[in-house]
Amino acid sequence: MELEVLRAFQAVAGGETVTDVAGDARMTQPALSRALARLEQEVGAQLLHRVGRVLRPTPAGQVFKQHVDSLLDSYDRGRRAVAEMVDPDAGTVSLAFLHTLGTWLVPRLLNGFRQTYPQARFELQQAGENGLSACLLDATADLIITSKDPGHPLITWRRLLVEPLWLAVPARHRLARRRRVRLAEVPGEQFIVLKPGYGLRSITENLCHQAGFAPHIGFEGEEVETLRGLVAAGLGVSLIPSPPDVALQGNLPIRYLEMTDVRASRDIGIAWLTSRTLPPAPQRFIDHALEVSG
Incomplete structure (x- = not known):
């Protein structure tokens, strides 16, 4: 079972068309269809079924996709950890933050960090207050910047500043x-x-x-x-x-x-999973954010 086939299954089960996924993978559509059929044979169940002109996951496919998502995320994080051991100055920071902070605080923090670590990369996403904790808990972000302490037992939060309202x-x-x-x-x-x-x-x-x-x-x-x-x-x-x-x-x-x-004010802070040992780049970003905002 090849990782490329699992990524293709993940994309199709997530709603992308076979044509688009095949193009991204630089495969022909028939070749991708055969690869997905072989995957179903290996798993021992039908994973996808046709609804109109698109493929949708079967109940077995939905269950399998959850494990594929976890496997690929773990693999990608492993590659990232190794890459950052080889070149820690060129790591990636996955950051989720409130929409309102994208116009001033986040750009300021990123700009200052890149002045010290110009090779660092950022994966950015925005969410409402309720969605930010989920970004940490489902491992789609290393760090979040939020307007209050999430108050979750698995999350560590530190105040950066107090913003007037x-x-x-x-x-x-x-x-x-x-x-x-x-x-x-x-x-x-x-x-x-x-x-x-x-x-x-x-x-x-x-x-x-x-x-x-x-x-x-x-x-x-x-x-x-x-x-x-x-x-x-x-x-x-x-x-x-x-x-x-x-x-x-x-x-x-x-x-x-x-x-x-x-x-009339609100606390702005940065948070991460308490139990997780962060790669060098996200940890450096925490240190930077606390230093410049203190």
Whole structure:
């Protein structure tokens, strides 16, 4: 059983077409079909069946794919570990992070790290708060950067910084000319928030409760940039981090106001699996992130 055949099965069972997989593997489609048939003979069960014009995994194929995924991931990690022993300065960091951090913090950390380790590579992925812990637990990321301690017994988390949150209001809002407000001044406003399950959603609800009211939810989104756009359109207010150019907000359709009656901020930290011995590159990145953010 060849690794190339297992990778082809993994791709087809994951939803790719035989034509595309054959092209990527530089094989003819009939040759790939024969290889998959031989794999089924070795396993002793039908792994794929045709649904319309595509192949889909059978129940046996779904079970087998779970083990193939684990095997190939272990093999790839083994190759990576050996490569980093030979040339530790050219390792790979697999990093998952919040969407909101992709516009400022993550680029800053990557740029500083690459200045010291220019040959280092990064595999990046973005996710919501709930999905980040899963990236560690299912081994799709070495490290995560998240807005709170996941509180999971298998995960170690270290704070990098505290990020202020602001009350974002439309430029023509009644409070837009002010720099500071009390959150308790906006109980009747329509709030624009992230969907349940996102860390910023729970922070917003908690801060509003501290200010003495429950927020009236007008719109829910999945990304902070969506919230900014809805605020700019005059559809409500939102508790969000400020963009890097907040100092230049005079010409923007949004005003970011400091809140004086609540501690409006969120912790940003880096996390990894406690039991896992990380390769040199991810461990160096942790050290770098803690040093420059401290």
